[in-house]
Amino acid sequence: MITLINGEPGSRIEAIDRGLQFGDGVFETLRLEAGRPALWARHWMRLCRGLDRLGIPRPGEQDCLDELARASLQVPSMAKLIVTRGPGPRGYAPPPRVRPTRIVMGGAPLDIPGTSDILRLGVCRTRVARSPLPGCKHLNRLENVLARREWAEDWDEGLMLDAAGRVRCATQSNVFVLEAGVLLTPGLSAHGVAGTRRGWLLDHAGAFGLPVRETSLTLERVRRSDAVFLTSARLGLRRAALVTQRGRPTDGNLGVASVLERIREMGEHMNALG
Amino acid sequence: MITLINGEPGSRIEAIDRGLQFGDGVFETLRLEAGRPALWARHWMRLCRGLDRLGIPRPGEQDCLDELARASLQVPSMAKLIVTRGPGPRGYAPPPRVRPTRIVMGGAPLDIPGTSDILRLGVCRTRVARSPLPGCKHLNRLENVLARREWAEDWDEGLMLDAAGRVRCATQSNVFVLEAGVLLTPGLSAHGVAGTRRGWLLDHAGAFGLPVRETSLTLERVRRSDAVFLTSARLGLRRAALVTQRGRPTDGNLGVASVLERIREMGEHMNALG
Numbered sequence: 001m002i003t004l005i006n007g008e009p010g011s012r013i014e015a016i017d018r019g020l021q022f023g024d025g026v027f028e029t030l031r032l033e034a035g036r037p038a039l040w041a042r043h044w045m046r047l048c049r050g051l052d053r054l055g056i057p058r059p060g061e062q063d064c065l066d067e068l069a070r071a072s073l074q075v076p077s078m079a080k081l082i083v084t085r086g087p088g089p090r091g092y093a094p095p096p097r098v099r100p101t102r103i104v105m106g107g108a109p110l111d112i113p114g115t116s117d118i119l120r121l122g123v124c125r126t127r128v129a130r131s132p133l134p135g136c137k138h139l140n141r142l143e144n145v146l147a148r149r150e151w152a153e154d155w156d157e158g159l160m161l162d163a164a165g166r167v168r169c170a171t172q173s174n175v176f177v178l179e180a181g182v183l184l185t186p187g188l189s190a191h192g193v194a195g196t197r198r199g200w201l202l203d204h205a206g207a208f209g210l211p212v213r214e215t216s217l218t219l220e221r222v223r224r225s226d227a228v229f230l231t232s233a234r235l236g237l238r239r240a241a242l243v244t245q246r247g248r249p250t251d252g253n254l255g256v257a258s259v260l261e262r263i264r265e266m267g268e269h270m271n272a273l274g
Numbered sequence: 275m276i277t278l279i280n281g282e283p284g285s286r287i288e289a290i291d292r293g294l295q296f297g298d299g300v301f302e303t304l305r306l307e308a309g310r311p312a313l314w315a316r317h318w319m320r321l322c323r324g325l326d327r328l329g330i331p332r333p334g335e336q337d338c339l340d341e342l343a344r345a346s347l348q349v350p351s352m353a354k355l356i357v358t359r360g361p362g363p364r365g366y367a368p369p370p371r372v373r374p375t376r377i378v379m380g381g382a383p384l385d386i387p388g389t390s391d392i393l394r395l396g397v398c399r400t401r402v403a404r405s406p407l408p409g410c411k412h413l414n415r416l417e418n419v420l421a422r423r424e425w426a427e428d429w430d431e432g433l434m435l436d437a438a439g440r441v442r443c444a445t446q447s448n449v450f451v452l453e454a455g456v457l458l459t460p461g462l463s464a465h466g467v468a469g470t471r472r473g474w475l476l477d478h479a480g481a482f483g484l485p486v487r488e489t490s491l492t493l494e495r496v497r498r499s500d501a502v503f504l505t506s507a508r509l510g511l512r513r514a515a516l517v518t519q520r521g522r523p524t525d526g527n528l529g530v531a532s533v534l535e536r537i538r539e540m541g542e543h544m545n546a547l548g
Contacts, residue, residue, distance in 0.1 A: 003289055012286040013294065015277055015377050020287065020356075022415035023297035054416075055423065078364065082294075090352065090382045092415070092422035092446060103289050108364045129403035130437055132416045140414035141296035141366070142328075142406045148366035149329065163404055172366060 001107040002071040007063060017101055019084030022092065023139035025101075026050035027082040031110065031233045035069035037079070038233070038273055042196035047083065050136035055094070056085045059102045071106025078234060079106040084139070112235055119156035119230060119240040121170070123219065126150060128160045128168045128191050135194035147171045154243055157230055159222070162191055167217040173232035174198040175217070177225035181259055183212040184225075197231035200270055208266040210259070226256045229263070237267030275381040276345040281337065291375055293358030296366065297413035299375075300324035301356040305384065305507045309343035311353070312507070312547055316470035321357065324410035329368070330359045333376045345380025352508060353380040358413070386509055393430035393504060393514040395444070397493065400424060402434045402442045402465045409468035421445045428517055431504055433496070436465050441491040447506035448472035449491070451499035455533055457486040458499075471505035474544055482540040484533070500530045503537065511541030 018024035030037035082103040088095045124147040157170045174195040176185045205212035292298035304311035356377040362369045398421040431444045448469040450459045479486035
């Protein structure tokens with residue numbers, strides 16, 4: 001794995017870095033094609049939104065892109081870009097002069113379940129709490145770690161509910177369901193991470209003849225839906241089904257089948273974007 | 275500052291440490307007297323509870339104590355003990371073989387506002403969400419960082435409320451109020467960090483003739499109370515008052531004054547404990 005810290009090859013950071021001490025920072029997980037992150041504009045916008053909310057100075061955009069290119073493999077791969085508030089003295093108060101730490105970690109070849117498979121979806125007991133930076137991808141990820149530890153042998157992902165029992169996301173992806181020809185996804189005004197692919201679908205599904213909107217989703221509504229989908233930088237757009245649902249009776253329905261085909265085409269289009 | 279990493283002098287950790295990547299770990303902030311942490315048994319119990327919940331192997335207790343002694347100054351000082359799940363590969367899934375990282379940071383002389391002062395308490399806008407590890411002191415501390423950034427010039431601390439508007443804690447301490455001769459503190463079954471001094475008071479205030487219990491506290495109830503107190507390893511037990519409350523009319527009340535004196539004596543007793 002290739003790691004660059006503030007642009008220099010290296011593998012270690014200071015123990016007093018506030019990224020370690022408090023999770024005081026944000027990150028992006030990116031799919032690189034030929035050294036360039038797919039949907040970069042959306043990743044960059046989310047990164048900056050988090051940094052601005054935290055009051056951490058933004059890194060240079062071109063520095064990030066250059067370092068991601070240096071850390072990339074020649075094959076499609078995943079990379080991670082982390083920006084923390086950098087080293088600080090004892091206590092929660094940020095230092096008067098902030099020297100952010102920028103970490104680029106590349107070199108993990110893209111490794112996803114076979115694309116024709118329907119991903120198997122469990123339900124995690126760990127609940128998603130209100131986020132201190134709703135929608136942003138900050139470094140406080142214990143909920144995801146705890147939820148990931150719950151995956152059973154036959155799960156590819158795990159749904160996560162909020163304290164009120166509403167479905168909010170999956171362990172490392174966003175969730176959509178198809179209901180009466182409409183794509184629905186949980187609102188994230190207070191919870192979770194607003195994924196780049198989720199954002200793309202909200203903006204572009206209409207152009208593919210697929211109405212899409214945010215709504216409140218109970219687990220029962222997910223169960224009764226015509227189809228479930230997950231989105232993430234790694235997966236793109238992928239069909240999923242609850243592990244408890246063996247059959248998929250609605251697929252025989254001609255209307256549903258044609259919508260599923262349109263969604264599949266839209267996913268291929270999105271995955272091909274640079 | 276003296277830093278020991280897994281027992282060795284050093285100041286850096288691996289960038290792939292899950293403490294940085296996800297906040298996957300716990301910590302304790304300790305007051306050291308002659309190299310020994312005060313109320314150690316309570317700190318150790320909370321540390322272990324967090325590690326057990328996360329499935330991170332516990333370090334040796336004697337190793338921790340030895341390293342805290344090595345990192346301590348000859349004067350009363352603060353130290354921090356961090357235990358993370360250690361380095362890991364990409365993704366939330368813990369590695370099959372966990373090598374925890376143990377970090378001891380010592381050498382910060384105890385520095386607290388003058389003990390005769392009543393600490394000035396603001397109210398933070400940042401809300402406390404439900405904790406993935408209620409009561410435990412985990413490394414996901416963005417809420418505290420955001421709340422700390424809200425402190426005004428004339429604040430010594432900031433109260434934090436949950437989403438429902440109930441007072442839960444302060445930025446870096448627990449909260450008690452005195453109401454009709456009874457000490458009250460917010461319940462923390464789902465939110466916040468259960469402080470070692472808070473726990474000591476819940477267990478021992480009765481022996482000082484001071485009834486104490488957990489309850490739900492609105493900001494209005496805090497305002498109307500006879501006195502407000504903060505507890506932490508650093509502060510011990512300290513009187514506080516909302517910055518918006520200039521006068522303290524109840525202090526003239528003879529009954530209240532004698533209870534305040536008993537609370538002060540209890541605080542001195544607690545602070546003298548090894």
